[in-house]
Amino acid sequence: MNCKPIGIIHTPYKKYAPYQPVESEKEDFYVDVDPVYYEGLAELSRFRYIYLLFFMDQVKKPLSMQVEPPWADGKIVGLFASRSPVRPNPVGLSIVQLLKVEGNRLYTTGLDALDGTPLLDIKPYIKELDSKPDANYGWLDDMDDKEHLLLHIRGIPHDD
Amino acid sequence: MNCKPIGIIHTPYKKYAPYQPVESEKEDFYVDVDPVYYEGLAELSRFRYIYLLFFMDQVKKPLSMQVEPPWADGKIVGLFASRSPVRPNPVGLSIVQLLKVEGNRLYTTGLDALDGTPLLDIKPYIKELDSKPDANYGWLDDMDDKEHLLLHIRGIPHDD
Numbered sequence: 001m002n003c004k005p006i007g008i009i010h011t012p013y014k015k016y017a018p019y020q021p022v023e024s025e026k027e028d029f030y031v032d033v034d035p036v037y038y039e040g041l042a043e044l045s046r047f048r049y050i051y052l053l054f055f056m057d058q059v060k061k062p063l064s065m066q067v068e069p070p071w072a073d074g075k076i077v078g079l080f081a082s083r084s085p086v087r088p089n090p091v092g093l094s095i096v097q098l099l100k101v102e103g104n105r106l107y108t109t110g111l112d113a114l115d116g117t118p119l120l121d122i123k124p125y126i127k128e129l130d131s132k133p134d135a136n137y138g139w140l141d142d143m144d145d146k147e148h149l150l151l152h153i154r155g156i157p158h159d160d
Numbered sequence: 161m162n163c164k165p166i167g168i169i170h171t172p173y174k175k176y177a178p179y180q181p182v183e184s185e186k187e188d189f190y191v192d193v194d195p196v197y198y199e200g201l202a203e204l205s206r207f208r209y210i211y212l213l214f215f216m217d218q219v220k221k222p223l224s225m226q227v228e229p230p231w232a233d234g235k236i237v238g239l240f241a242s243r244s245p246v247r248p249n250p251v252g253l254s255i256v257q258l259l260k261v262e263g264n265r266l267y268t269t270g271l272d273a274l275d276g277t278p279l280l281d282i283k284p285y286i287k288e289l290d291s292k293p294d295a296n297y298g299w300l301d302d303m304d305d306k307e308h309l310l311l312h313i314r315g316i317p318h319d320d
Contacts, residue, residue, distance in 0.1 A: 001162065001163040001164065001165070001215045001217065001278065001280075002161065002162055002163075003161040003162075003163060003249045003251070004161065004248065004249065005161070006248045006249065033240075037225060037239075037240070037248065038225075039225035039226060039238060039239075040225035040226075040238045040239035040240045040241075041238045041240055041241070042225075042226070042236075042237055042238030042241060043237040043238050043241040043298065043299045044238055044240050044241040044298075046241070046296075046298035046299045046301070047241065047295075047296065047298035047299075048292075048294065048295055048296045048298075049292050049295045049296075051253065053213075053249075053251055053253070055161045057161065065197060065198075065199035065200040065202075066199060066200075066202070076202075077202055077203040078199060078200045078201050078202030078203050078204055079197075079199075079200035080193075080197070080200045080201055080204050080281075080282040080283070080284075081200075081201070081202060081203040081204040081206070081207065081284055082284070083283060083284065083286075083289075087281055088164065088166045088197065088281070089163045089164065089166065089213075089280045089281050091163070091213055091251065091280060091281055093211065093213070093253070093283060095289070095290060095292065118161065120161075120249045120251060121240075121247055121248070121249050121251055122240040123240070123243060123253060124240075124241050124242070124243065124298050125292065125295050126243075126295070126297060126298065126300065127292070127293075127295035127296060127297055128297065128310050129243075129255070130255060130290075130292070130295065131291045131292050131293055131295050132208075132209050132255065132285065132287070132290070132291050133287075133291055133293065134208065135207075135208055135209045135285050135286070135287035135290065135291050136206075136207065136208045136209075136287060137286060137287055137288065138203065138204075138206040138207035138208075138284050138286065139203045139206045140286065141206070150288050
């Protein structure tokens with residue numbers, strides 16, 4: 001099962017990325033789609049949100065089935081109950097707002113990938129299908145300080 | 161960029177899958193995760209919704225950058241503005257409810273993949289991160305009969 005890059009993701013993150021994206025007003029986050037796929041972008045700009053799938057091949061930590069999510073106060077959970085980038089198949093998934101399309105360049109809101117990460121796919125985020133108001137927080141509900149943890153997970157700067 | 165199966169998806173769909181999942185009360189949809197990853201499932205059952213990523217290697221149609229989504233009244237859109245399974249990297253993404261976990265078997269709600277599809281990843285769907293109440297419908301808003309189209313996209317049976 002082989003994948004190939006269809007573009008390159010550009011972010012300010014050279015060595016490490018936040019676990020979840022930080023919102024940014026600058027044009028720090030953009031995706032250059034390979035020009036051979038240019039026609040495939042038609043009508044994409046109509047969507048407020050899109051999914052980006054990418055290959056996190058720069059993450060070099062060892063794979064473990066048990067992970068200790070950052071800021072989760074030492075709690076250990078299964079890898080698949082986490083959003084850790086160290087996975088058997090290092091396919092990352094981010095939901096971003098599509099701010100602007102210029103040719104084959106897509107400007108987006110913040111995105112938790114290293115600069116130069118290969119893009120695998122773009123899919124439209126369709127409200128009816130993808131937004132689940134009845135979703136929950138899983139094991140995060142156990143955390144005494146869930147609201148604070150969510151600030152970290154969302155990457156929102158705050159006084160610790 | 162190589163991917164490997166971490167499990168197998170089982171569905172009632174042997175030759176074609178609906179474009180988006182049909183909800184089902186039966187135990188028709190389940191994922192058998194390779195036992196070597198069993199420990200990685202710890203705490204997953206706490207989540208109401210999960211993402212499944214899978215490799216749609218049984219889809220044999222030719223790749224095209226312009227697609228005519230089913231039931232969209234002949235409208236042509238770019239591939240990346242669609243959820244067509246025929247993509248440069250055939251990585252499928254479904255959001256499903258996790259109904260029950262029995263050992264390394266996950267029972268889920270309806271899922272738009274062919275029986276036997278290789279599983280690539282499982283990620284928790286976290287309300288705060290993944291549910292976007294302000295998402296829109298993109299080009300679907302142009303459709304005269306959008307509500308009807310959404311029934312088709314969601315795979316809800318109805319009188320045509």
